[in-house]
Amino acid sequence: MNGLPRLGIDFGTSHTVAVCQWRDGGGQPLLFDASPLLPSAVLVDSQRRLLVGRDAQRGARADPAGFEPYPKRRVDEGTILLGGAEIGVPDVIAAVLHRCAGEAARVAGRPVAEVVLTHPAAWGPRRRAVLTGAAARAGIDAPVLIPEPVAAAVYFTTVHGVRVPPGAAVVVYDLGAGTFDVAVVRREGETGWSVLACDGFDDLGGAEFDELIVDRLRDRFRDQDPETWRRLTDPTTATDLRERTTLWDEARAAKEQLSRNSAAGVHVPFYGVEVVTREEFELAARPLIERTVNLTVSTLERAGVSPGAAAGLFLVGGSTRMPQVATQLHRRLGIAPTVIEQPELVVAQGAVTAAAAAFVPPPPIQPHAAPPQVSNPPERPAPPRKRRRRLAVAIAAAGTALVLAGGAAVYFLTDRESFPLNAIGQTNHGVFESAELAAFARPWLNEVTNCNRMGPGIYGGTVTEYVQCTGSDGSWNVQFRALTDISQRDASRQHRKVGYQGRPQSYTGERPESGQRIDYMYEQQYPVIYWDDDTSAMVGDLQGDLGATTEELAPIWAARVT
Structure with missing residues (x-):
């Protein structure tokens, strides 16, 4: 991390919270019109200016056609029609982020040195890329991304002092002004967190x-x-x-x-x-709260955690102040919820706390739905995640990790490999179970922002370990698989040549020394470069976004393999 001032931004559906730390000690919430809650609303006024927050809300009374109250809900849309003008969604979000960064610079007396942005745990690479693109438009370079429930867990266990032993799981129940999210996160050793499962409602807040x-x-x-x-x-x-x-x-x-x-x-x-x-x-509200409680129970089940085994229940979001929320949760789960005076500030405070402690951000988990199992189906690459309104996510006994590290300039070397790993690379390296697959993936690990351990049976039982990572700019992902044996690797080669009409070529390199490279288009839309190792059953797929080409992916692959 770069130092002070540092800024944590929780970009929410209805409100955005920003916490700034400009001196040693804890961060302070920034105030916007005397409130720590900045409405996320934006407005294009008659002079084609983008107004934010209460300025936007006031302007909407005279010009409702230029008003967007919930830009976060439009993250999947390329543009928004406001006041007769098409405005890019990243530009709309950038206006909110710019307001936060500007206020932080004003309060601190100088521009912020580092920014941490939080996001829903279930957001995939495309949505995170929209967020980072908006940050760039707002003048925020290289923000760190942290899933919201992880930031909340960091706050409760670090600032609030809740003791969670290693290996124990907690529930983060987040009922905000616009949405509901629930996640089960697990303490990994003394320094990490794993997101085991998450779910939510976009239409309940x-x-x-x-x-x-x-x-x-x-x-x-x-x-x-x-x-x-x-x-x-x-x-x-x-x-x-x-x-x-x-x-x-x-x-x-x-x-x-x-x-x-x-x-x-x-x-x-x-x-x-x-x-x-x-x-x-409360009589009218009971069915809505019951929906959230039922979803919390089912999310615990998908995570493989019984309510009695959960080490804590953390309430986040202003709507958790309703007494009935804590009452129903306690009655159903048997866990006394942890409630604080200002639950709206938890996520942004946790983001700053994570940055101050030199946490390496965890890779957000990826939504995944397993295809129907058939006898000996061919192993194939994972398609880009196509989001619905909200997807439940569960990764059993695996997932993402948040770990303490000394900083980006610290490198770690192991006896087995001479390729150096920085702090982020070391974090990603820890996701792998087998040393062989970790060695195959090692040259990539410093430059990917999220690595997730996926279910080994997802691709028909030919895979013993499967890890997927995302490129730092969100425009590509890379998948590493350990297959059961060499025969399965050969079947994987053949499937890409025949099933996807791939263009094969042999290659020599440093990592591995030789293997097959096959360029092809997945679903005739997404470019993929497959490669493997002649001496093992390790295989990889580098996959680009819709509309990209394998020629554009080639330099990314070559820099890390040949």
Whole structure:
């Protein structure tokens, strides 16, 4: 790590939190309009400026067509139509990140030296590439990426002092304003974390609980005066639009008050004040919270961890302040949740803490669905991850690791190999089980940002170990496999020649000394360079993004093999 000032940014669906450390000691949350919560909203105004946060929210009252309240939900789209202009998603996200970096520089009195960005654990290379691309547009060079539940685990065990013994797993339950995420993470020795499983809902967050209060008010007033209520639900004038915003602000404030009090008054525009009780709110909220609790239980099951074996349950996100959340979780899991005063700040604080401790960031786990098993199916490369609305992820007894290291300038040498590994390379090296596959992959390990141990049976039983890593720029991934024997390696060669019409050629190099290289297109869309070792059953696949060519991949492969 480079030093101070350092900045951790938790880019959230509804809000973004930034924590800056500009002197020795802990980091401090940055304030935006006197609040540590910066709305992630953006607006293209009439002068074609990108406004962020509350500036964007205020501008939206006059120009809603230029407003995007949840840019994180648009991460899979190339562009967004705002105010009649097509704006690239990375540019929209960059506006939020730039606001954070600018405020950090203002507070610290100088530009930040290092930035840590957090992201959902299930985000694949393409989404992470969008995030790093946005950071580059915001003037943030080479940010470190850390999965959100890992940052949370670092915070609770480092800053908050929760003791988690090596090998034990904890649950990170994150109910934010816009989404719900749950992850099971395991302590690896004294210095690491593994993400065993994660899941979530993109359509369940604090906003859905606000809607419960609005629904309660609708039932009270709509039949009384349908036309006036329609002005709040379908505004056609600037005045009505402001009043609708007021209604939803009041609903959110009432929900927050009900976390502390037994009743809350809600100012309903055009109507007056209506009282909502905690009892009726909790009755309406119970099914939503039960959804999150059920998903937490199933995520523990996929991780292979029984509730009784979990060493902790960490609550993250502002919506976990609702008392019913902790109550239902405790009742169902039998674990007393760890709750703090400001759960919205946990992830960003954990990111800064990880950087300050010189943590090497862990590789985020990759969503994966195993194909149906048939008798002796051919081993094949993993396709690029095509994300649905949200995918459950589970990797049994494996996954990603976060480890302490001395810094990027420290190199590690082993007796067996002379190729030096830096701190990141040493972390990736630790993912491999067999020394032979680790040696085959070693020349790549300093320059990949995530290595994940995948299930060995995924490709028809010919694989004894399978590790997938992603290139540092997110535009390619590389897959290393140890096959059962030389005959399976030969079958792998033949399948690429015949099944994929690959172009074979022999090669000589340093790592390994000789083997077969076969260039082909996977699904006629994704370029792949396959290579293997004449003297072993180790094979690799270097795979590029949609639209790339094997010619573009060739220099990447050659620099590490020949």
